[in-house]
Amino acid sequence: MIDAGAGTAAAPRADVGHGFAARGHWRPPEIAFWLAVLATVFLVPSWHLILNDVAILGLFALSLDLLIGYAGIISLGHAAYFGFGAYVAGLLAKYWIADPVIGLIVAGSAAALLGFVTSFLVLRGSDLTRLMVTLGVALVLREIANQLGWLTGGADGLQGINMGPILGLFDFDIAGLVAYVYSLIVLFFLFVLARRIVRSTFGLSLRSVKDNPMRASAIGIRINARLVAIYTVAAAYAGVAGALLTQTTSFASLDVLSFDRSADLLLVLLIGGPGYLYGGLIGAIVFKLMQDWLANLTPQYWQFWIGLVLVLLVVIGRERMFGWTLPVRAYLERLGARIWPDRPAPARKQ
Amino acid sequence: MATVLETVGLEKRFGGITATSNVSLKIEKGARHALIGPNGAGKTTLINLVTGVLQPTAGQILLEGQDITRLQSYQRVHLGMARTFQINQLFPDMTPVEAIGLAVSERLGLGGDWWRLAGTRPGVVDDVVDLIDRFHLADVRDERTATLPYGKQRLLEIALAIACRPRVLLLDEPAAGVPEGERRDILAAIAALPKDVTVLLIEHDMDLVFTFADRISVLVNGALFADGLPREISRDPRVKAVYLGESLDA
Numbered sequence: 257m258i259d260a261g262a263g264t265a266a267a268p269r270a271d272v273g274h275g276f277a278a279r280g281h282w283r284p285p286e287i288a289f290w291l292a293v294l295a296t297v298f299l300v301p302s303w304h305l306i307l308n309d310v311a312i313l314g315l316f317a318l319s320l321d322l323l324i325g326y327a328g329i330i331s332l333g334h335a336a337y338f339g340f341g342a343y344v345a346g347l348l349a350k351y352w353i354a355d356p357v358i359g360l361i362v363a364g365s366a367a368a369l370l371g372f373v374t375s376f377l378v379l380r381g382s383d384l385t386r387l388m389v390t391l392g393v394a395l396v397l398r399e400i401a402n403q404l405g406w407l408t409g410g411a412d413g414l415q416g417i418n419m420g421p422i423l424g425l426f427d428f429d430i431a432g433l434v435a436y437v438y439s440l441i442v443l444f445f446l447f448v449l450a451r452r453i454v455r456s457t458f459g460l461s462l463r464s465v466k467d468n469p470m471r472a473s474a475i476g477i478r479i480n481a482r483l484v485a486i487y488t489v490a491a492a493y494a495g496v497a498g499a500l501l502t503q504t505t506s507f508a509s510l511d512v513l514s515f516d517r518s519a520d521l522l523l524v525l526l527i528g529g530p531g532y533l534y535g536g537l538i539g540a541i542v543f544k545l546m547q548d549w550l551a552n553l554t555p556q557y558w559q560f561w562i563g564l565v566l567v568l569l570v571v572i573g574r575e576r577m578f579g580w581t582l583p584v585r586a587y588l589e590r591l592g593a594r595i596w597p598d599r600p601a602p603a604r605k606q
Numbered sequence: 607m608a609t610v611l612e613t614v615g616l617e618k619r620f621g622g623i624t625a626t627s628n629v630s631l632k633i634e635k636g637a638r639h640a641l642i643g644p645n646g647a648g649k650t651t652l653i654n655l656v657t658g659v660l661q662p663t664a665g666q667i668l669l670e671g672q673d674i675t676r677l678q679s680y681q682r683v684h685l686g687m688a689r690t691f692q693i694n695q696l697f698p699d700m701t702p703v704e705a706i707g708l709a710v711s712e713r714l715g716l717g718g719d720w721w722r723l724a725g726t727r728p729g730v731v732d733d734v735v736d737l738i739d740r741f742h743l744a745d746v747r748d749e750r751t752a753t754l755p756y757g758k759q760r761l762l763e764i765a766l767a768i769a770c771r772p773r774v775l776l777l778d779e780p781a782a783g784v785p786e787g788e789r790r791d792i793l794a795a796i797a798a799l800p801k802d803v804t805v806l807l808i809e810h811d812m813d814l815v816f817t818f819a820d821r822i823s824v825l826v827n828g829a830l831f832a833d834g835l836p837r838e839i840s841r842d843p844r845v846k847a848v849y850l851g852e853s854l855d856a
Contacts, residue, residue: 460707
């Protein structure tokens with residue numbers, strides 16, 4: 257790929273064009289990841305309930321990754337959109353339409369609208385102001401949900417939700433199989449869409465805004481419009497995740513809007529690492545399994561261990577902690593290149 | 607000749623300090639116009655005002671007769687004005703191909719396309735390859751910008767501005783800090799700019815100014831001090847006094 261003759265080498269048109277197109281190819285580790293996810297449907301039926309939680313948390317973290325990893329917007333109140341989607345889905349099912357798919361679309365749209373409106377507040381100012389504003393929006397929303405007890409059930413939560421069968425065919429079962437498959441399908445569909453978005457010109461322009469906003473506007477990018485757009489999309493994703501939670505548990509409580517949920521989400525993304533889309537999913541798996549395992553081990557102190565892991569992550573650094581996987585990854589990529597020879601090795605990233 | 611870029615009584619004050627003082631400057635179409643002056647004369651402030659990074663306290667900026675004083679940076683880019691920065695303003699995590707591909711796509715109005723893969727629309731790749739070759743970036747085209755040698759980063763800095771295909775180009779000390787061995791590429795790239803592109807160049811390097819410019823303005827303490835042909839400026843005793851100790855005869 258790299259020519260030796262400094263300064264004089266010509267860039268072959270086909271290579272550059274191919275390089276752009278190759279960015280969309282599915283790489284072997286990605287395919288392996290999704291095959292493994294698919295396998296859990298068949299191999300570990302007793303885990304479906306917790307895996308459903310993992311899938312929902314993964315989708316929620318994916319949504320935050322779009323903001324932090326790609327647009328550089330830090331949020332401490334992303335639960336606002338998750339919770340809004342959760343309540344919209346619950347209320348819709350309780351009072352009007354019990355169809356889950358319609359519920360998802362309505363909840364996602366409602367959260368997108370809320371995201372669009374609040375984005376104008378959030379995009380002002382520095383990172384610190386953004387943290388405060390996002391936190392504020394979530395707190396305000398939680399209090400509204402608390403005060404509207406006649407509608408939301410207040411502190412008791414929204415009860416009496418009876419979800420209909422998915423597409424009129426599949427009823428949610430007690431073992432969680434339908435719920436898990438449903439959440440997975442939604443997660444996969446939205447993941448593919450997000451993958452598409454971040455590899456588009458729009459996605460590239462977001463990265464440029466994150467990298468260097470001054471230069472981004474100097475090449476003609478209208479920064480605020482791009483940030484409003486991705487904030488709206490991320491809010492929609494969070495809303496769908498919230499709706500999935502309500503639909504698969506037939507319940508929504510103030511907890512969906514809580515500060516803890518926003519903070520945990522940051523943790524999840526930090527564990528998996530932002531900026532490559534899989535971080536949210538991997539983080540969700542590690543976080544939920546760790547939570548489950550530690551809660552069994554020391555029911556009262558599991559947060560101590562989570563906190564310890566977080567501190568270690570930051571102090572040691574993810575690279576050093578997982579550096580030992582590099583040879584394995586390199587081997588897998590070489591293997592992949594042999595199996596799919598027409599796919600060029602991905603651009604070297606450091 | 608037609609005036610392409612004009613400032614009328616441009617003024618910028620930061621608190622009590624006047625960084626730009628009543629600057630009225632006319633740049634002719636196709637000019638190679640150099641803006642020189644001692645350190646702290648307000649050259650970069652003037653560029654920042656013209657490109658919309660800063661808002662002037664008073665005065666007007668006209669691009670091809672249109673008042674652009676209140677327009678934002680990105681809008682001025684769409685009207686055909688691009689710039690480079692004195693200190694590299696690049697995208698550290700992106701490769702030259704990605705960065706140039708983005709600038710070209712934005713020029714073609716594809717920046718909002720959220721569905722198709724970046725760089726796969728017709729026209730983009732041809733332009734990217736052309737710019738990569740012109741600016742000697744072929745050998746590093748897929749490397750992270752942050753890891754490139756300084757000279758290459760400087761070339762990319764200019765390539766990104768050219769990718770916007772400007773009619774007016776503002777170069778803020780393009781050769782600053784470039785090691786001697788890599789200067790040649792930069793100077794050649796500047797010399798090879800299309801003739802119909804109007805260039806406003808800020809530069810400390812008098813060799814570069816006097817080989818390149820066909821008109822020179824001197825800025826001192828934020829105000830326009832002298833304006834004229836290179837040979838007039840080089841003989842102006844007042845300018846010599848300002849540049850005491852620096853040679854203008856080169």
